[in-house]
Amino acid sequence: MPSVSAKSSVLSFGMAHAIAGETAPRASLEERLGTSWLNKIGITLLVLGVAYLLNYTLTHIGPVGKIATGYAVGAILIALGVIGERKERYRIAARAVLGGGWAIVYFTTYAMHNVAAVRLIEAYVFRRAICAIPTNSMNKTFATFSKALKKERYLESIRAHLQLLRSYRRFPSDEEFRRDLQTRDLYNFRSRSYWLRRLENHGRKERVAVDQFTIEHILHRYSLRALSWRDDFGSESYWAVELGKRVAARGADELWPLVASR
16 A cells, blocks of 8 residues: 555646646647747748749759759758858758758759759640640640650650650650751740750850840841952952042043942
């Protein structure tokens, strides 16, 4: 039989626990929103902003530069999260920053391993646009795309599937793409900045930003032929000297007959 002191200890512990449970204040909606949800929303927006920045804004640094930037931002956030978590005052916010850093590192690693696959899909869409192939079949093409993928040979299965597509779903050949690329009005093409950026940076180590490039008016296409006449028949200064010599040789009275007879 337990002693009286033991019973009193158990009773006092139970009463204290019950009183603590009754009197412990529940966090209000404002407190939960300020200490938890705003941190999560903020770090989510930050991760999406970094992804948008790397994908659509920093186009001049190339894939390697984007990957390096993504890892650098992720490492900075992880370091800030680890340092902030050591302090009780910043622990909740630091954990959100830490999670955002790991998310950026994860997405950067995922993008790094899928650069080649994305390039294939990008080439497929762009070639079809240059060759003026209707796009109404692309929804069906990509909807059934996963059936042809092989996890063991992911990139090779994508390339093989695109090459096996026929008719209006085909992957345009190099010959077809080269022919239409020479005849298509690319200056009025809706993705003009895309192909200018790709052609300008092909084979370059340092990326060139073409977003601020301007397109000249097409009038120069018609004036080039007129300017080429100088090489065939002489420049204006040449004919000014030649005309002066002929007028001086024939005299002023013969100027009009000389001009009118030609």
